[in-house]
Amino acid sequence: MIEVYITPDKVYEFLPRNRWGRIFFGTFIGFLFPSCECGIVPIINRFLEKKVPSYTAVPFLVTAPIINPIVLFATYSAFGNSIKFAFLRALGAIVIALVLGIFLGFFWKEPIQKENPITCHEHDFSHLSPARKVFQVFIQAIDEFFDMGRYLVFGCLFAAIVQVYVPTRILTSISASPVLAILLLMFLAFLLSLCSEADAFIGASLLSSFGLAPVLAFLVIGPMLDIKNLLMMKHYLKARFILQFMGIVTVLVLLYSYMIGVML
Numbered sequence: 001m002i003e004v005y006i007t008p009d010k011v012y013e014f015l016p017r018n019r020w021g022r023i024f025f026g027t028f029i030g031f032l033f034p035s036c037e038c039g040i041v042p043i044i045n046r047f048l049e050k051k052v053p054s055y056t057a058v059p060f061l062v063t064a065p066i067i068n069p070i071v072l073f074a075t076y077s078a079f080g081n082s083i084k085f086a087f088l089r090a091l092g093a094i095v096i097a098l099v100l101g102i103f104l105g106f107f108w109k110e111p112i113q114k115e116n117p118i119t120c121h122e123h124d125f126s127h128l129s130p131a132r133k134v135f136q137v138f139i140q141a142i143d144e145f146f147d148m149g150r151y152l153v154f155g156c157l158f159a160a161i162v163q164v165y166v167p168t169r170i171l172t173s174i175s176a177s178p179v180l181a182i183l184l185l186m187f188l189a190f191l192l193s194l195c196s197e198a199d200a201f202i203g204a205s206l207l208s209s210f211g212l213a214p215v216l217a218f219l220v221i222g223p224m225l226d227i228k229n230l231l232m233m234k235h236y237l238k239a240r241f242i243l244q245f246m247g248i249v250t251v252l253v254l255l256y257s258y259m260i261g262v263m264l
Contacts, residue, residue: 015056023101026056027094030064040065040223041232048113048236055105058112058245059097065196065223066093075219078200079207085200085219088260092220096252103248112241181214182257186250189222196223213261221253 016022040061047057065071067090075086104112185206194202199222203215225246233242 015052019053019055019105022053022056023059023098023105026059026101027063027097028067030060031067031069033064033068041229041236045113045236053105054108054112055101055103058104059101062097062100062224062249063093066090066220071196071200071223074197075200078204080204085203085216088216089200089219092216092253092256092260093224095256096220096224096249099252100245100248103244108241108244110238112237114236114238178211178213178261179254179258181210182217182254182261185210185214185218186221186253189218190226192222193226193228194222199223211261212264213257216260217253217257220257221249224249224253 014025016025043064044057044061047060048054072086072090075089076083079085189199192199192202200219203219206218207215230242230246233245
């Protein structure tokens, strides 16, 4: 639908005119558009093709799978109708999105998208009739499905292997150190590659074994950085940006969850 119905001119009509406004726009617009992390990367790619700035698109990538009402309600329900975890999860995503937006808006000086003439070619569907536009929506969806499905399937396969063959006792035996426990659950979130609408229930089951800070790290980093997303990012985005993204997200999630654990 983004490819067919949204033109660059329409995108720019909604974007704020100044850089700070665009960073905040990308950070918070995800609240209105429920997007699972399983499909957020192709959406971001479409936005970048529509000339949306990276400092708007990447904050949306980070927050959309977390701050939308569906995920917030799932998190609230998973932790026994506790608003604390939903709030802390959303706050962490917003902080990280703002930092990434500032980094891309003021310090990053090159495109983050790969130079791919197939994906970067701009199609003009504005002249089509409504019926033809609907038909093109399905055509684009089918193309996107077969293009990205292989990465999604491979990521799910790897995550399933980890869930089956890694004993839980190995994970819980090293949870004594707060920093180590945080890093462990961050790595676990990366490996398991759970949907952002369901991972809170897994996180809730880990709370008694690991405590608040590690579980919070699990909830925050999972939708931002997992195997499925990394494979899809590799398809669309430059390796240098992906490495920077991974480093910034990892450090910020570690610091944020540790600080919350100390304060609470």
